[in-house]
Amino acid sequence: GQNxxxxxxxxxxxxxxxxxxCTYQTSGFNGLFWYQQHAGEAPTFLSYxxxxxxxxxxxxxxxxxxxxxxxxxxxxxxxxxxxxxxxCAASGNTPLVFGKGTRLSVIA
Amino acid sequence: DTGVSQDPRxxxxxxxxxxxxxxxxxxxxxxxxxxxxTLGQGPEFLTYFQNEAQLEKSRLLSDxxxxxxxxxxxxxxxxxxxxxxxSAMYLCASSLASTGAPLHFGNGTRxxxx
Numbered sequence: 001g002q003n004x005x006x007x008x009x010x011x012x013x014x015x016x017x018x019x020x021x022c023t024y025q026t027s028g029f030n031g032l033f034w035y036q037q038h039a040g041e042a043p044t045f046l047s048y049x050x051x052x053x054x055x056x057x058x059x060x061x062x063x064x065x066x067x068x069x070x071x072x073x074x075x076x077x078x079x080x081x082x083x084x085x086x087x088c089a090a091s092g093n094t095p096l097v098f099g100k101g102t103r104l105s106v107i108a
Numbered sequence: 109d110t111g112v113s114q115d116p117r118x119x120x121x122x123x124x125x126x127x128x129x130x131x132x133x134x135x136x137x138x139x140x141x142x143x144x145x146t147l148g149q150g151p152e153f154l155t156y157f158q159n160e161a162q163l164e165k166s167r168l169l170s171d172x173x174x175x176x177x178x179x180x181x182x183x184x185x186x187x188x189x190x191x192x193x194x195s196a197m198y199l200c201a202s203s204l205a206s207t208g209a210p211l212h213f214g215n216g217t218r219x220x221x222x
Contacts, residue, residue, distance in 0.1 A: 004150075031208050042112075042199065042213035043151065050208060087150050094164065095141055096211060098150035 002026045004099035006088050011105045012078055020073045020102045022088030032064050032071045033096060035087040043087055046073070078106050112214035114200050120220045121190055128186045129217045133202030140183050141211060142175055143199040151199055157183060158205055190221045 003025045012018040024032065031050040035043040049055055049064035049071060061074040073086055085101040113132040121127050133140045138159050143151035154173065155165045159180040168174070172190075177183040187194055197218050201211040 033210065042215050045210040048208050048210060095153050095156050100150045
């Protein structure tokens with residue numbers, strides 16, 4: 001079966017760091033994606049992890065542990081524009097399976 | 109390239125009517141995907157194509173849903189005899205056919221069935 005779990009909502013303060021966790025189960029796992037989706041807009045690609053470890057890309061980093069079926073997205077130096085939904089998606093034997101998304105609110 | 113294009117952006121229809129949505133992918137992408145998204149949920153996979161071949165269609169929500177990609181370029185998604193429960197955002201995405209290739213999404217077609 002396929003299952004993606006991530007928290008529904010998170011709130012963080014401007015300038016702070018926030019970590020959004022994701023656990024997954026998918027057949028034939030071959031990678032983990034993170035997407036950002038602002039309200040009323042299309043999802044946009046943030047990161048892809050296939051090997052264990054941390055991938056850093058500017059203020060955003062993504063981590064993967066294949067043995068634990070676990071990933072997280074780390075956002076540093078939060079800005080108000082980072083308020084959005086963050087979607088975890090697993091790639092496997094079928095096309096991308098998305099989680100329900102974590103709605104992040106950045107407050108002043 | 110302007111990215112993935114979807115038409116129309118919004119569609120309001122009465123229950124029982126048929127609707128058809130169009131998607132134009134990024135030109136060099138040979139994979140094309142259809143997803144559905146409802147409020148507060150992540151995108152739900154419906155079907156996908158590699159060139160003109162439909163590789164997976166078992167996730168289409170019912171036999172009222174069908175998709176085509178006749179020449180391996182644009183695609184259409186048709187919903188027959190629409191129901192109120194079909195109201196959602198229908199997202200199209202395209203990608204290269206390689207492991208790890210990210211999906212690029214269009215802005216979607218928002219369907220409202222009254």
